[in-house]
Amino acid sequence: MASSATEPVKVPVKVTVTGAAGQIGYALLFRIASGQLLGADTPVKLSLLEIPAAVKAAEGTAMELDDCAFPLLSGIEITDDPNVAFDGANVALLVGAMPRKAGMERGDLLGANGGIFGPQGKAINDHAADDIKVLVVGNPANTNALIAQQNAPDVPAERFTAMTRLDHNRALSQLAAKLQVPVTEIKHMTIWGNHSATQYPDLFHAEVGGKVAAEQVDGDWLRETFIPTVAKRGAAIIEARGASSAASAANAAIDHVHDWVNGTEWTSAAVVSDGSYGVPEGLISSFPVRAAGGRFEIIQGLEIDPFSRERIDASVRELAEERQAVKDLGLI
Numbered sequence: 360m361a362s363s364a365t366e367p368v369k370v371p372v373k374v375t376v377t378g379a380a381g382q383i384g385y386a387l388l389f390r391i392a393s394g395q396l397l398g399a400d401t402p403v404k405l406s407l408l409e410i411p412a413a414v415k416a417a418e419g420t421a422m423e424l425d426d427c428a429f430p431l432l433s434g435i436e437i438t439d440d441p442n443v444a445f446d447g448a449n450v451a452l453l454v455g456a457m458p459r460k461a462g463m464e465r466g467d468l469l470g471a472n473g474g475i476f477g478p479q480g481k482a483i484n485d486h487a488a489d490d491i492k493v494l495v496v497g498n499p500a501n502t503n504a505l506i507a508q509q510n511a512p513d514v515p516a517e518r519f520t521a522m523t524r525l526d527h528n529r530a531l532s533q534l535a536a537k538l539q540v541p542v543t544e545i546k547h548m549t550i551w552g553n554h555s556a557t558q559y560p561d562l563f564h565a566e567v568g569g570k571v572a573a574e575q576v577d578g579d580w581l582r583e584t585f586i587p588t589v590a591k592r593g594a595a596i597i598e599a600r601g602a603s604s605a606a607s608a609a610n611a612a613i614d615h616v617h618d619w620v621n622g623t624e625w626t627s628a629a630v631v632s633d634g635s636y637g638v639p640e641g642l643i644s645s646f647p648v649r650a651a652g653g654r655f656e657i658i659q660g661l662e663i664d665p666f667s668r669e670r671i672d673a674s675v676r677e678l679a680e681e682r683q684a685v686k687d688l689g690l691i
């Protein structure tokens with residue numbers, strides 16, 4: 360329907376998706392185009408970045424996107440050149456990277472994937488729109504985000520984030536099943552640290568029915584079942600599916616950016632540390648965050664008990680080691 364003279368016509372938001380021909384890309388693009396990322400009144404222009412060998416497959420996905428006749432989709436471009444893909448981008452979803460195979464940890468991918476994120480960070484620095492927001496999904500996500508951010512010195516560091524929303528959603532689901540409550544009853548869930556097996560899903564600040572979640576489950580379940588189930592869920596999915604999570608990862612990416620843009624009282628996201636909670640400045644670590652006015656802000660003032668302190672410190676130590684490793688590789 361044509362808009363009337365009095366209706367403001369919204370300029371399409373340019374959303375760049377890397378790894379567009381991959382598994383997550385396939386689960387993600389249709390949801391972005393349907394309005395689930397930015398809202399039902401925001402037109403989007405998709406920019407798909409792929410390696411040359413996968414451009415044809417991305418073209419096939421674009422044909423399918425066309426065939427959906429999404430009212431909000433104002434255009435699709437496909438390229439293997441990051442400088443083109445990020446030109447004028449408002450939102451960048453950095454998905455394109457190799458997934459791990461059974462028996463690997465996500466950090467084992469640093470050598471294979473780290474090199475992707477420096478050039479992409481530079482292209483974002485040189486070409487993206489002033490309001491660019493970046494979510495890194497490709498693993499190891501926190502340190503890849505750090506590499507991109509360090510290669511984009513002109514972009515405010517806070518615009519670079521990494522995805523721990525899948526871990527957050529997994530934690531909600533596991534706790535809801537244990538307590539036999541709807542996920543909507545759970546408030547203030549938090550993932551701290553790295554998107555890795557050292558991550559710390561925290562039930563000492565989570566609340567169910569207004570009461571601390573950790574007090575509603577037994578300590579053994581919390582330590583021996585809940586934490587490892589959430590932290591190792593990615594490996595369990597790989598074991599079961601023979602491929603890494605895709606639709607749930609795409610869903611988490613939608614949740615992350617949707618809440619970043621539209622606001623939320625409390626979620627988990629890996630953001631650049633300002634030193635809060637003893638996390639060394641500059642590391643991209645998961646925190647409890649709120650979002651307002653298009654900005655994430657680390658929720659302050661939480662008391663950290665000794666058990667949680669130890670877990671957070673262990674995950675943050677791993678992030679510091681990964682930062683050192685990419686320094687040694689000359690990636691930052």
Ligand SMILES: NC(=O)c1ccc[n+]([C@@H]2O[C@H](COP(=O)([O-])OP(=O)(O)OC[C@H]3O[C@@H](n4cnc5c(N)ncnc54)[C@H](O)[C@@H]3O)[C@@H](O)[C@H]2O)c1
Nearest residue numbers: 378380381382383409413455456457458496497498525608
């Ligand atoms: N943070 C999370 O919670 C989370 C969750 C699931 C998966 N992941 C990670 O997301 C990444 C993608 O997973 P997938 O299942 O979609 O993998 P996939 O192998 O199906 O797709 C990856 C795609 O990226 C493309 N690609 C590779 N290098 C590229 C580059 N330089 N520029 C653009 N595209 C490039 C490949 O051609 C491929 O099409 C993996 O690293 C995986 O481990 C992260």
Ligand SMILES: O=C(O)C[C@H](O)C(=O)O
Nearest residue numbers: 459465498593594603604
């Ligand atoms: O675990 C993986 O390697 C994929 C992804 O990071 C996940 O958490 O499912």
